[in-house]
Amino acid sequence: MCIYLKLLRCLVLAVTLFAVSAPNGRAATDDQRDAPDEGTSTEQLDIKEIMRLTMTKGLCQRVIKKKATKEEQAELVRLFQALAELEPPIGDAENWQEQCDQLVKYSTEISQGKESYKSLKKAANCIQCHRQHRPK
Template structure:
């Protein structure tokens, strides 16, 4: 009888454990540089934030996407340049979250496409 119970438990426990693992939330994947470009720069997000028409959630989304982009490896060009350009974007978006009045101008200046694309955009 004890042997049967142990055998049953040894079969059921891995199955229960597998179900619990499947039910857990998977870590969220960071957006690619291409996704950030599409949503933030080609899409309306940066323009909306700079114009002061973005909601707090949109500002948070922009900041999160810019932080995620800064944590990626540049497709080409130096890491130093990549970090410098992304730091300007991150800092401006963070100031925007903090309600800094000058942040819109800083974000508009940091979102200069040519500054980043000339060195880092893949050909």
């Protein structure tokens, strides 16, 4: 009789544990699924939108002036990477790639703790890039 009671208790414990852990398990996978969507999804962004997010809203300036958080630094890298994937409306494609690669390179270095602030500032030259790639 005693052994049955023990088994029963064991079973109850197992069911309880399962019930408690199952929702947690599900929550964890939900988090994982949501993770890539954090911040702004870069998938459907065009150059104008990236300009607004990085340049007009001051994210790039904040990073250059060492005022950005780690998250903001990472966000800038992500947006510049997305920019580099796009084609410029006008201008030489190779030159565009070079300019974008520099933005990606220096913002990445900063996010890794390097002091590439001046390099990023130089790379984020609005007028120089607009002259070549922004339609009038």
